[in-house]
Amino acid sequence: xxxxxxxxxxxxxxxxxxxxxxxxxxxxxxxxxxxxxxxxxxxxxxxxxxxxxxxxxxxxxxxxxxxxxxxxxxxxxxxxxxxxxxxxxxxxxxxxxxxxxxxxxxxxxxxxxxxxxxxxxxxxxxxxxxxxxxxxxxxxxx
Amino acid sequence: xxxxxxxxxxxxxxxxxxxxxxxxxxxxxxxxxxxxxxxxxxxxxxxxxxxxxxxxxxxxxxxxxxxxxxxxxxxxxxxxxxxxxxxxxxxxxxxxxxxxxxxxxxxxxxxxxxxxxxxxxx
Numbered sequence: 001x002x003x004x005x006x007x008x009x010x011x012x013x014x015x016x017x018x019x020x021x022x023x024x025x026x027x028x029x030x031x032x033x034x035x036x037x038x039x040x041x042x043x044x045x046x047x048x049x050x051x052x053x054x055x056x057x058x059x060x061x062x063x064x065x066x067x068x069x070x071x072x073x074x075x076x077x078x079x080x081x082x083x084x085x086x087x088x089x090x091x092x093x094x095x096x097x098x099x100x101x102x103x104x105x106x107x108x109x110x111x112x113x114x115x116x117x118x119x120x121x122x123x124x125x126x127x128x129x130x131x132x133x134x135x136x137x138x139x140x141x142x
Numbered sequence: 143x144x145x146x147x148x149x150x151x152x153x154x155x156x157x158x159x160x161x162x163x164x165x166x167x168x169x170x171x172x173x174x175x176x177x178x179x180x181x182x183x184x185x186x187x188x189x190x191x192x193x194x195x196x197x198x199x200x201x202x203x204x205x206x207x208x209x210x211x212x213x214x215x216x217x218x219x220x221x222x223x224x225x226x227x228x229x230x231x232x233x234x235x236x237x238x239x240x241x242x243x244x245x246x247x248x249x250x251x252x253x254x255x256x257x258x259x260x261x262x263x264x
Contacts, residue, residue, distance in 0.1 A: 021236075026243060044209050
């Protein structure tokens, strides 16, 4: 019988179980890079001189966790992962906007940089674009 | 750090990136043996750079941020096989696109390595 069922994920909705296929592949790759970059940055910052810029370093850690969660959810796929990914991307979008504005307005709060400072300037402004690309992709796979 | 080696890494990365773009445009997947041989060459050069970079770091008088420097050396090395794995798991132009992301990451790492090294310069 030539039945083409979703062999490896029978109970799931087709779109949501393939968050990492098609354009999602590129998204996973970019998120993975940022997960590593943000985690590395926050570990180095907290490991070397945590008292220098506590707010910035805490936010670096938050960003790192969010990138890791988003990467994992995109790779896992499925309904629950989709929901968590939407939450992660939303927090990420708010985070990069708020930190971006604050880093210009209240420079005293950020004596050292985070991934999200100046709207992700140190990373080619990708952190600013990424959450919206993520949300757009999640919308398409809804 | 060996500046010539950085140039070699960037040159091989550039050639690989061009090959990747050609693959994406032609919607060719999976990439062929010659393509993976090129990635192999890149990996080899990155491995030499990682080892050489650690040796240079250990023997330099410069105040280089050691942990960050080593992290970038090994990120550049590891991102290529991860990108290849992502590409092999999705045999479309999007999968090949993940490899392009990996190669761009190598270039970004090289730029950061260079600035970390020269900022700490005498």
